Amino acid sequence: MPNLPRTKPPVILAPTKTAPLVTTGLANKGRPRVQMADIAHMAGVSASTVSRALSGSPLIPEATRTRIAELARSLNYRVNIGAANLRKRGVQTIGVVILGDNEQMISDPFLLSILGSVADALDERGVSLLLTRLKKDRQHVLTDLVESGQVGGLIVVGQLTLHEHLNELARQGFPMVVWGANLPDALYPVVGGDNAMGGFLATQHLIEHGCRRIAFFGDISHPEAALRYQGYTRALLEAGIEPDPNLLQSFLFGDSRVRGVINHWLDQQFSFDAIFASSDVTAISLIGTLTERNIAVPSQVRLVGYDDIALAQNVHPTLSTIRQPTHEAGRALVDLLFDAIAGQPRRSVVLPASLIVRESSA
Amino acid sequence: MPNLPRTKPPVILAPTKTAPLVTTGLANKGRPRVQMADIAHMAGVSASTVSRALSGSPLIPEATRTRIAELARSLNYRVNIGAANLRKRGVQTIGVVILGDNEQMISDPFLLSILGSVADALDERGVSLLLTRLKKDRQHVLTDLVESGQVGGLIVVGQLTLHEHLNELARQGFPMVVWGANLPDALYPVVGGDNAMGGFLATQHLIEHGCRRIAFFGDISHPEAALRYQGYTRALLEAGIEPDPNLLQSFLFGDSRVRGVINHWLDQQFSFDAIFASSDVTAISLIGTLTERNIAVPSQVRLVGYDDIALAQNVHPTLSTIRQPTHEAGRALVDLLFDAIAGQPRRSVVLPASLIVRESSA
DNA sequence: CTGAAAGCGCTAACAG
DNA sequence: CTGTTAGCGCTTTCAG
Numbered sequence: 010m011p012n013l014p015r016t017k018p019p020v021i022l023a024p025t026k027t028a029p030l031v032t033t034g035l036a037n038k039g040r041p042r043v044q045m046a047d048i049a050h051m052a053g054v055s056a057s058t059v060s061r062a063l064s065g066s067p068l069i070p071e072a073t074r075t076r077i078a079e080l081a082r083s084l085n086y087r088v089n090i091g092a093a094n095l096r097k098r099g100v101q102t103i104g105v106v107i108l109g110d111n112e113q114m115i116s117d118p119f120l121l122s123i124l125g126s127v128a129d130a131l132d133e134r135g136v137s138l139l140l141t142r143l144k145k146d147r148q149h150v151l152t153d154l155v156e157s158g159q160v161g162g163l164i165v166v167g168q169l170t171l172h173e174h175l176n177e178l179a180r181q182g183f184p185m186v187v188w189g190a191n192l193p194d195a196l197y198p199v200v201g202g203d204n205a206m207g208g209f210l211a212t213q214h215l216i217e218h219g220c221r222r223i224a225f226f227g228d229i230s231h232p233e234a235a236l237r238y239q240g241y242t243r244a245l246l247e248a249g250i251e252p253d254p255n256l257l258q259s260f261l262f263g264d265s266r267v268r269g270v271i272n273h274w275l276d277q278q279f280s281f282d283a284i285f286a287s288s289d290v291t292a293i294s295l296i297g298t299l300t301e302r303n304i305a306v307p308s309q310v311r312l313v314g315y316d317d318i319a320l321a322q323n324v325h326p327t328l329s330t331i332r333q334p335t336h337e338a339g340r341a342l343v344d345l346l347f348d349a350i351a352g353q354p355r356r357s358v359v360l361p362a363s364l365i366v367r368e369s370s371a
Numbered sequence: 372m373p374n375l376p377r378t379k380p381p382v383i384l385a386p387t388k389t390a391p392l393v394t395t396g397l398a399n400k401g402r403p404r405v406q407m408a409d410i411a412h413m414a415g416v417s418a419s420t421v422s423r424a425l426s427g428s429p430l431i432p433e434a435t436r437t438r439i440a441e442l443a444r445s446l447n448y449r450v451n452i453g454a455a456n457l458r459k460r461g462v463q464t465i466g467v468v469i470l471g472d473n474e475q476m477i478s479d480p481f482l483l484s485i486l487g488s489v490a491d492a493l494d495e496r497g498v499s500l501l502l503t504r505l506k507k508d509r510q511h512v513l514t515d516l517v518e519s520g521q522v523g524g525l526i527v528v529g530q531l532t533l534h535e536h537l538n539e540l541a542r543q544g545f546p547m548v549v550w551g552a553n554l555p556d557a558l559y560p561v562v563g564g565d566n567a568m569g570g571f572l573a574t575q576h577l578i579e580h581g582c583r584r585i586a587f588f589g590d591i592s593h594p595e596a597a598l599r600y601q602g603y604t605r606a607l608l609e610a611g612i613e614p615d616p617n618l619l620q621s622f623l624f625g626d627s628r629v630r631g632v633i634n635h636w637l638d639q640q641f642s643f644d645a646i647f648a649s650s651d652v653t654a655i656s657l658i659g660t661l662t663e664r665n666i667a668v669p670s671q672v673r674l675v676g677y678d679d680i681a682l683a684q685n686v687h688p689t690l691s692t693i694r695q696p697t698h699e700a701g702r703a704l705v706d707l708l709f710d711a712i713a714g715q716p717r718r719s720v721v722l723p724a725s726l727i728v729r730e731s732s733a
Numbered sequence: 734c735t736g737a738a739a740g741c742g743c744t745a746a747c748a749g
Numbered sequence: 750c751t752g753t754t755a756g757c758g759c760t761t762t763c764a765g
Contacts, residue, residue: 044742055752060744068750087518091453091462092742095757100453105502116681118480125478128504137521140467140502142490156449158758159499268685293655294685301687319478323629323656324686325663406758417736422760430734454758457741520742 043084052077063088102137103346104160106151108167109142117290119316119335120166123188126339127164134343148174155183162346164188168232179355186346188338190232191357198349199357200341204233207331207362208240211285211313214329214364216248218371220283220311224256226267226295227287227315234287237315241285256281267294275302282310283370289314289321289330296324296369312369326368334360405446414439425450464499465708466522468513470529471504479652481678481697482528485550488701489526496705510536517545524708526550530594541717548708550700552594553719560711561719562703564695566595569724570602573647573675573693576726578610580733582645582673586618588629588657589649589677596649599677603647618643629656637664644672645732651676651683651692658686658731674731688730696722 049056054077062069062077069077080086094100105127107120124140131138139160141150148171154160162184168175172195175187179196191199215223225241227234238257245252258270274281286292292314299306306312306326314321317332341358348356411418416439424431424439431439442448456462467489469482486502493500501522503512510533516522524546530537534554540547541558553561577585587603589596600619607614620632636643648654654676661668668674668688676683679694703720710718 045744046742056742057744057752058750061751064744070750073750085514085518087515087520089457089520089742091457091520092757093744095451095453095457095759096742096744098757102501116480116483118478118483121478121480121483124502125504128502132504138502139464140486140490140500142487142494152447153449156447158449158451158453290682293682297685297687297689320652320655320682323659325659327659407760408758418758419736419760420734423735426760432734435734451758454741455760457743458758458760460741 043086044089045086048077048081048084048086052080060088100158100161101135102139102160103131103162103164103343104139104141104154105164106141106143106154106166108165108169108171109144117288117316118318118320119288119290119333122318122335123166123338126335126337127166127342128339129336130339130343134347136343143171151178151183151185162186162350164342164346168192170230172232184346184350186342186349188342190236191359192232195357196355198345198355200338200345201233201359202331202333202338203359203362204236205240205243207315207333207364208237208285209244210240210362210364211237211315211329211331212241212244213248214366215283215285215311215313215370216244216250218283218307218311221250222253222256222281223250223283223285224258224281225285225287226258226270226291228259229257230259237285237287255279267291268298271295271298272302275304284310284312286312286314289316289318289328292328292330292369293320293324296326296328307369307371313364314369317365321365322367326371329367329370330365332363332365405448406451407448410439410443410446410448414442422450462520462523463497464501464522465493465524465526465705466501466503466516467526468503468505468516468528470527470531470533471506479650479678480680480682481650481652481695484678484680484697485528485700488697488699489704490701491698492701492705496709498705505533513540513545513547524548524712526704526708530554532592534594546708546712548704548711550704552598553721554594557719558717560707560717562700562707563595563721564693564700565721565724566598567602567605569677569693569695569726570599570647571606572602572724572726573599573677573691574603574606575610576691576728577645577647577673577675577732578606578612580645580669580673583612584615584618584643585612585645585647586620586643587647587649588620588632588653590621591619592621599647599649617641629653630660633657633660634664637666646672646674648674648676651678651680651690654690654692654731655682655686658688658690669731669733675726676731679727683727684729688733691729691732692727694725694727 045056045059049059052059058069059077062074063081090101105124128138141154143150151163155163165175165185165187168187168189172192176196178185186198186200189199189201190204191201212223223245225238227237229235229238242252284295286295292312295312296306299310304310312329314328314330317330321328321330337360341360345356345358407418407421411421414421420431421439424436425443452463467486490500503516505512513525517525527537527547527549530549530551537549538558548560548562551561551563552566553563574585585607587600589599591597591600604614646657648657654674657674658668661672666672674691676690676692679692683690683692699722703722707718707720
């Protein structure tokens with residue numbers, strides 16, 4: 010029996026079996042939907058021809074192609090991607106997974122930069138972006154996304170405590186790429202900034218300005234921060250300064266306990282002449298807190314942040330920081346993911362970190 | 372001909388027609404995929420039974436159901452959502468469209484709050500989130516997303532200059548909801564803060580502190596900012612103050628020309644004793660610029676921002692601002708969208724704006 | 734309670 | 750160049 014167009018059913022030869030069917034999904038409620046068969050019918054060609062025409066097949070002559078395209082456009086028709094994907098046995102969607110720092114949605118603007126650059130890079134390839142927050146102990150959603158065929162691969166932003174799990178997925182041949190620190194035993198492709206270099210540059214710069222008691226603010230249980238700390242330590246050692254463990258202030262990115270810590274340090278008359286903060290948001294909070302306590306930045310305490318968010322150049326004093334090339338980040342993440350999907354050997358990318366000197370450290 | 376299981380093909384009665392087929396999509400490269408037929412085969416039941424078991428149908432006895440569930444889990448099997456959707460004629464995905472302010476990805480942390488709350492609200496309903504940036508003159512992507520069956524509805528964040536286009540989509544019965552200002556002639560459901568009230572509260576508060584020359588920073592071509600400006604004007608008029616058009620500084624949200632404007636004003640000896648900024652990011656930049664020019668906040672110029680982003684309470688002076696309940700925002704957006712999809716009558720939600728008094732205006 | 738059969742909307746062999 | 754045909758992997762009647 011030939012396909013029955015929905016709009017103009019032809020003579021019915023056998024009783025139609027098309028029965029009730031309660032729609033449980035979200036789509037198509039009430040809105041009439043034109044589909045390929047309708048277009049074909051109206052254009053007086055077969056569905057195959059419409060399919061070919063709309064996908065720009067060179068088999069279809071220019072004239073027919075445009076005629077069908079016009080018709081489709083005039084009816085506001087778009088090919089049903091789900092059906093096409095099913096047939097083509099593949100999807101045109103990538104999952105972007107963001108690890109929630111804690112329970113709250115991550116609030117660091119830097120994340121938005123990464124997300125934006127990934128969105129752009131995917132968009133250029135005509136691939137959709139399925140965004141998912143990964144909450145604690147819900148790691149199975151990573152597997153779900155891929156195994157359910159919803160996405161063709163995964164871009165994981167932030168690795169936190171997930172390293173082992175990610176390695177396990179990599180072992181299974183999961184198509185994915187991670188934004189984060191390139192850990193030595195990582196089995197998955199990683200794109201990240203040169204955190205060790207960033208930490209080194211920031212610290213070296215502070216040392217050059219005569220600082221000796223440089224504090225580090227950042228959660229070193231987080232691999233990226235740990236590398237920044239490592240760079241920090243190396244710079245100190247190279248300058249003949251013994252790192253003081255008391256000057257390591259570990260807390261989660263974006264945490265707001267900054268104020269309490271500084272106040273505590275000041276109340277204890279704890280001595281420090283500079284702070285290297287593992288994020289600009291933290292650094293800006295530090296400026297606020299220090300200023301409130303009448304500690305002048307940079308004359309009494311010099312400050313360097315990380316990420317070069319937009320606000321960094323508009324606070325007072327303007328914030329010295331380490332810049333990460335976010336635009337390239339998105340591009341690299343997408344490139345590597347597509348390599349992984351194509352079965353290419355694993356590859357990782359370290360993006361350069363550059364020191365931006367502004368007033369807070371001058 | 373019965374379904375051929377992929378793993379153990381039965382006796383072939385007719386030459387198999389299953390031919391080459393080049394996979395153009397992203398999924399399934401190399402990784403062997405178990406599917407429902409395999410599970411059915413292994414469990415010694417039909418695919419129907421597996422389908423019912425996995426969807427928790429009460430028709431299947433508890434015992435069978437768990438047995439099948441275990442088997443599926445042990446094989447890491449997940450139902451192919453695309454195929455299921457095709458059959459069910461619906462999707463479980465919502466499109467979230469973010470209007471790029473300019474060419475760059477929006478960088479305001481407030482946006483991330485909204486996005487996060489939407490993500491959570493969708494997650495609670497088991498619905499996926501397809502994120503799209505809407506660039507200038509690419510409005511057709513809105514139609515694409517829905518007509519191609521990729522998403523069941525649209526959450527549009529920011530309306531900017533899109534109002535007319537959105538109205539047109541609403542007229543066509545497009546399932547959608549918008550975060551923004553509830554314009555009087557809007558045909559689409561809107562969720563937004565009470566911008567007029569927010570503007571009023573901020574301004575009234577400044578007036579109560581003796582301010583008379585209150586500047587407004589914000590792009591009033593943006594409907595939300597326009598309403599804030601309206602509230603600002605009302606507060607002034609109620610206090611018997613004639614709004615001075617020179618005190619309206621219009622620019623795009625998050626724009627960084629703040630510094631230039633303030634410097635210009637100061638150089639011109641332009642008088643103002645307070646600023647109401649349409650976003651916290653702008654307000655924080657203002658604090659920076661004013662401080663740099665040795666204008667004391669709040670003693671010489673009082674300041675109120677908008678959004679209550681995390682940094683607001685950590686800068687110095689801490690920033691007074693208008694808070695918008697972002698968590699409820701996500702929930703309301705999703706609720707209204709589902710109503711729209713279900714064909715319920717259009718409804719809009721205005722979330723309360725509340726004044727948070729901190730040091731910058733005290 | 735279970736299976737067979739039909740078909741969601743599309744694409745791609747294959748044979749004209 | 751074009752139509753016919755056969756499914757993609759799943760869900761849901763319908764008939765046991």
